Amino acid sequence: WLTSLKSSRRARKCAPNSALGQRLFGETILGLTQGSVSDLLARPKPWHKLSLKGREPFVRMQLWLNDPNNVEKLMDMKRMEKKAYMKRRHSSVSDSQSCESSSAGIDYSQGASPQPQHQLKKPRVVLAPEEKEALKRAYQQKPYPSPKTIEELATQLNLKTSTVINWFHNYRSRIRRELFIEEIQAGSQSQAGSSDSPSARSGGRAAPGSEGDSCDGVDTDGPPEGKPSGGAEAEEHSNAPAKSQGGPGEPAFEAGEEALRGARSSEKAEPFQAESLEDTDDEGRLRAPRQSSPPAPRRAGDALETLPNSATEGDASTSAASTSVLTGESSYKSKESSEKSSSVPSTSSTPGSGSQKANSLQSLFGFSEAASSRNTRDSSLRKKKAANLNNIIHRLEKAASREEAVEWEF
């Protein structure tokens, strides 16, 4: 199922019509942009962590996979899109032509038609590597900086305050997602008898501020005043066993039905965990009966619960964070360099699927060789991620192959 981008590109060359792109798939099926699709596929969250909205794309994916003519339809769309595009290009009269291809409610005009020339767009801020480093150092010292600290950081780095705020929000959020994945994979590994999980390595690691292996025993003073966000995370993890009613290892899509029916009780939804790699028989289905087996202990939660909480709250650490940002020597290993690697197993969890459809799906869900070649240090982590995604896809396909009608409503 999961192949490297290289192989999928090769496949595209051989059979161009069989390639599904993230853009097409995202815009037509999921209602998301390409970047969101990429993110979604690369960093899926545990099902129980997803909000109702967050589950929607997965459910759409599931529905699409249930459609026997899914790929064909998509290819048709692609062809129509291409046609429409060519028309627009070769005729200057293209006003409403973009609508012709949007029979499925897709707005294809976005990419091709010139945008209204409201040149009021702000130029995108691109942080320099040094700025990022500085922000990361600040984050390590204080993941939840006070407004004052933010102000100081912004001043020192010559950035807008909102940029610094946004950066912290984004970074926290993305670190958290990385941790989800790592913990999931760690769980998978440990269940499979492996001992080289990140958790094992770090011995109960993983604060929201620890950022994978890039953080050498960082202080994370946890959530800010009052609002436990990282802490809530930890709490949720630690509570998971009590809350979860189903067995572990359900894929993200499993509980889609419930989700779409408005069952917001995410506690009931099975967490998407890589432990599920083991029990691959009947659980990928849409309407799988709730598992009655007790949930496995959440190592992630355990780890998060045992955070060192050494940093002190207050202006001391605050100003320490802000003053050392630019000059302090960093123990920080850049995430970019430590995280991006992948050695994707070209597994096939769907034996016998050599069809065009499979090919297309491979290209869609495949990993980028680019990512894999960037760094080999974390290839094992990448492998684990790959296995995780592989599992998702496998289950999706299994579910898609079932006869049962889907009754989800959006």
Add this chain to the structure above:
DNA sequence: TTTCAGTCAATATA
């Protein structure tokens, strides 16, 4: 008001 989840969309990368 702050934080977060989810997403967009510009840009980088392969």
Add this chain to the structure above:
DNA sequence: TATATTGACTGAAA
């Protein structure tokens, strides 16, 4: 050209 990254934004929750 397709995919990955990331700064910014929106809306919800607390």
